[in-house]
Amino acid sequence: MAKPISIEVWNPSGKYRVVSTKSMPGTRWIKLLTDNDCRLEICTEKKTILSVDDILALIGDHCHGVIGQLTEDWGEVLFSALKRAGGTAFSNMAVGYNNVDVDAANKNGIAIGNTPGVLTETTAELAASLSVAAARRIVEADQFMRAGLYDGWLPHLFVGNLLKGQTVGVIGAGRIGSAYARMMIEGFKMNLIYFDLYQSTRLEKFVTAYGQFLKANGEQPVTWKRASSMEEVLREADVISLHPVLDKTTYHLINPERLAMMKKEAVLVNASRGPVIDEVALVEHLKANPMFRVGLDVFEDEPYMKPGLAEMKNAVVVPHIASASKWTREGMATLAALNVLGKIKGYPVWGNPNAVEPFLDEEATPPPACPSIVNAKQLGN
Numbered sequence: 001m002a003k004p005i006s007i008e009v010w011n012p013s014g015k016y017r018v019v020s021t022k023s024m025p026g027t028r029w030i031k032l033l034t035d036n037d038c039r040l041e042i043c044t045e046k047k048t049i050l051s052v053d054d055i056l057a058l059i060g061d062h063c064h065g066v067i068g069q070l071t072e073d074w075g076e077v078l079f080s081a082l083k084r085a086g087g088t089a090f091s092n093m094a095v096g097y098n099n100v101d102v103d104a105a106n107k108n109g110i111a112i113g114n115t116p117g118v119l120t121e122t123t124a125e126l127a128a129s130l131s132v133a134a135a136r137r138i139v140e141a142d143q144f145m146r147a148g149l150y151d152g153w154l155p156h157l158f159v160g161n162l163l164k165g166q167t168v169g170v171i172g173a174g175r176i177g178s179a180y181a182r183m184m185i186e187g188f189k190m191n192l193i194y195f196d197l198y199q200s201t202r203l204e205k206f207v208t209a210y211g212q213f214l215k216a217n218g219e220q221p222v223t224w225k226r227a228s229s230m231e232e233v234l235r236e237a238d239v240i241s242l243h244p245v246l247d248k249t250t251y252h253l254i255n256p257e258r259l260a261m262m263k264k265e266a267v268l269v270n271a272s273r274g275p276v277i278d279e280v281a282l283v284e285h286l287k288a289n290p291m292f293r294v295g296l297d298v299f300e301d302e303p304y305m306k307p308g309l310a311e312m313k314n315a316v317v318v319p320h321i322a323s324a325s326k327w328t329r330e331g332m333a334t335l336a337a338l339n340v341l342g343k344i345k346g347y348p349v350w351g352n353p354n355a356v357e358p359f360l361d362e363e364a365t366p367p368p369a370c371p372s373i374v375n376a377k378q379l380g381n
């Protein structure tokens with residue numbers, strides 16, 4: 001028999017049983033569910049990553065919807081169990097949903113929610129921070145200072161890369177990639193080269209207008225270019241940040257051949273998903289090219305790093321915290337809860353997942369809609 005899972009129960013007499021596999025920041029999401037006749041059960045198990053068996057035990061034989069996490073493996077086993085339990089709704093507390101088998105969800109008639117928009121700027125800010133930290137060797141210098149090694153100013157001490165006037169390359173210029181590009185262009189006056197499957201007209205217009213503004217003020221204008229291939233970005237950019245979704249087309253997008261195309265002193269940043277980079281190849285490249293630097297928020301085999309990465313001074317590594325601002329994490333919890341609640345209540349899907357602000361206004365009642373359901377069309381919603 002499966003080991004019982006520890007839970008915390010809110011509104012025990014609620015009509016709809018909703019499970020959250022983790023405690024999430026804030027209390028608004030809890031209030032929204034309990035005020036709407038949901039009995040909410042929050043898993044309080046100490047282990048960080050729940051197994052499929054743990055989640056099966058949480059779903060049990062009566063469950064209307066689940067709020068889950070990107071660390072969980074949501075496939076046929078869990079979706080068929082949720083369907084058998086009478087459930088119709090699942091939401092990741094994340095915008096990325098590469099941990100979810102959408103075909104299996106479609107087969108079982110389960111709506112899949114995600115949390116776009118609320119984390120765009122927060123994630124872009126962390127990518128920008130990693131870019132600067134890697135370019136200016138901030139972590140190395142901090143460690144040097146704390147080790148008591150600083151014995152006076154020296155002309156060669158921790159010399160890094162100037163960003164102004166250099167080229168920033170963005171691969172995947174969607175919501176986060178575009179926000180990151182704007183920060184680097186406006187903040188550091190970098191030129192842009194980007195690659196995406198789609199043209200980012202808004203981003204191009206922004207760079208053109210900012211370039212005109214700089215020129216009018218007697219400064220060197222910034223420029224933009226839409227690359228016709230990813231390789232063009234890798235060859236030309238001084239700082240490259242990866243922001244695509246993770247799918248078959250982006251798995252190991254950065255491989256040994258592409259690493260070799262990049263400038264020897266380039267900075268590579270990844271705040272998308274770990275498997276976008278072949279991490280073993282990256283470690284080899286970092287060893288062979290000490291002036292090449294990386295800033296990583298995500299890793300191929302999270303929570304682990306590939307052997308050798310932790311020892312590399314030219315790598316800045318942080319534990320998948322790109323969306324970790326209080327406002328964003330509370331907003332993600334709200335959107336995830338409203339996705340599940342909306343489906344249970346039979347609400348329509350919100351028309352624009354890029355404009356979810358009305359759901360985040362704490363003073364107002366959220367619209368009667370599901371903020372973002374990725375398989376709405378397939379389910380005929």
Ligand SMILES: NC(=O)C1=CN([C@@H]2O[C@H](COP(=O)(O)OP(=O)(O)OC[C@H]3O[C@@H](n4cnc5c(N)ncnc54)[C@H](O)[C@@H]3O)[C@@H](O)[C@H]2O)C=CC1
Pocket residue numbers: 095096097116117119123171172173174175176177195196197198243244245246249250271272273297298320321322323
């Ligand atoms: N590290 C973290 O904590 C976070 C990571 N993420 C990751 O960032 C990803 C992007 O999020 P958003 O910007 O909101 O999504 P988005 O959908 O707005 O942007 C993704 C972009 O990638 C492009 N793309 C897809 N395949 C491509 C390919 N083969 N080559 C080039 N571009 C390609 C798409 O056309 C789209 O413009 C998420 O899917 C998630 O995996 C998101 C939030 C936080």
Ligand SMILES: O=C(O)C(=O)CO
Pocket residue numbers: 070093094095096097119322323
């Ligand atoms: O939202 C996502 O996709 C994350 O990785 C965490 O915010």
